[in-house]
Amino acid sequence: MDLAPRPAAGSPLRATWAEVDLDRLRHNVRVLRARLAPPAALMAVVKADAYGHGAVAVARAALEAGAAWLGVALLEEGIALRRAGIACPVLVLGWTPPERAADVVAADLDQAVTAPGDAAVLAAAGRAAGRRARIHAKLDTGMGRLGWPVPDTAACDRAALDLARIAALPGAELAGVFTHFAGADDADLEGARLQVARFRGVLDRLAERGVRPRFRHAANTAALLRLPDAHFDLCRPGIGLYGYVPSPHVPDPGLLPVLSWRTRVAFVKDLRAGDAVSYNGTYVAQGPERVATLPVGYADGLRRGLSGLGAALVGQGRAPIRGRVCMDQIVVSVEGCGPVAPGDPAVLIGEQGGHRQWAQDMGDLLGTISYEVLCGISPRVPRVYAGDGAPDAARAGRP
Numbered sequence: 001m002d003l004a005p006r007p008a009a010g011s012p013l014r015a016t017w018a019e020v021d022l023d024r025l026r027h028n029v030r031v032l033r034a035r036l037a038p039p040a041a042l043m044a045v046v047k048a049d050a051y052g053h054g055a056v057a058v059a060r061a062a063l064e065a066g067a068a069w070l071g072v073a074l075l076e077e078g079i080a081l082r083r084a085g086i087a088c089p090v091l092v093l094g095w096t097p098p099e100r101a102a103d104v105v106a107a108d109l110d111q112a113v114t115a116p117g118d119a120a121v122l123a124a125a126g127r128a129a130g131r132r133a134r135i136h137a138k139l140d141t142g143m144g145r146l147g148w149p150v151p152d153t154a155a156c157d158r159a160a161l162d163l164a165r166i167a168a169l170p171g172a173e174l175a176g177v178f179t180h181f182a183g184a185d186d187a188d189l190e191g192a193r194l195q196v197a198r199f200r201g202v203l204d205r206l207a208e209r210g211v212r213p214r215f216r217h218a219a220n221t222a223a224l225l226r227l228p229d230a231h232f233d234l235c236r237p238g239i240g241l242y243g244y245v246p247s248p249h250v251p252d253p254g255l256l257p258v259l260s261w262r263t264r265v266a267f268v269k270d271l272r273a274g275d276a277v278s279y280n281g282t283y284v285a286q287g288p289e290r291v292a293t294l295p296v297g298y299a300d301g302l303r304r305g306l307s308g309l310g311a312a313l314v315g316q317g318r319a320p321i322r323g324r325v326c327m328d329q330i331v332v333s334v335e336g337c338g339p340v341a342p343g344d345p346a347v348l349i350g351e352q353g354g355h356r357q358w359a360q361d362m363g364d365l366l367g368t369i370s371y372e373v374l375c376g377i378s379p380r381v382p383r384v385y386a387g388d389g390a391p392d393a394a395r396a397g398r399p
């Protein structure tokens, strides 16, 4: 057997990496944009390092493909985009501690606000900086998480009054009013429709007070694809950018998964009947079986819950995980994969040898969603960019 490692195309120094195809990302942005009900524009949600894909590279590609805004969860995520030279409007969707208000203004970020006190602090920071802090007031129309709860008309009136006061604060601009869907990916859209009605109720009351925020927004990927009534001025897709629909109830408009998780075979050996594999010997070979060791484990985000459950793609076949997933390694059965040697490419998420498995398939095995699988790929896994104009395109084996 030739034990000299054969370099795999696209392999960076580490033997396990995530390849992010920016052409596919741009394709997804265009597919989603084509579904927007005018006058809605697109805010690419790149929180959590762009769902594990790398926020700066994804942000640039999304803007090239026509996104107008970026959305992040944290102030730090917004500041990181600014440090990378990204100048478009960026909304911080999550709560920022009031002590950081000056940083929000200094970074020229739009900030979600969930209570009058936070708005006042941002307005003061705006005045101190000689400009206006841009505020997006968040209404809780049914998510039950953040924002002005608006379950009935009295609550809608109170919210509208608060928002009108914020709009009048010197040093602040009520740039937006928004809400978030709890179940736009549910089989039944009744709850989402009720949320839209509540949202419109507050907007109508605001208009009666003469307040018309420029950006009204509500739709995540599911609502973008299923509820044109909820598009308003901006849609905020996240998961769709990365090539997945949020649930089986959301029709796929032809999105392409952007991230492939790749590794290489570290070791190959033949088990005999009775040989045990990995911690605690939970797998014992029933007969002769060829196995390969892959240098990827739960410290990379390959969840230990996949022990004895998931598979990698190796050679021409699917290679089921045998025994426990370790911190840095797994063992897979390569029976039926054709000839396999150390250094060969293997795939955890992606396509190879006529087989494919995507983040959603891994999520199904784990009882979770594609989002969690993608965000869970740890920072130890280098992100390598492929596609036109990608800094790593040459390294990823593309012209």
Ligand SMILES: *Cc1c(COP(=O)(O)O)cnc(C)c1O
Binding pocket: 045, 047, 093, 180, 219, 220, 221, 222, 236, 237, 238, 239, 240, 246
């Ligand atoms: C994460 C998030 C989104 C994007 O949701 P997807 O389901 O990934 O499209 C939109 N809006 C808010 C407020 C979010 O937190």
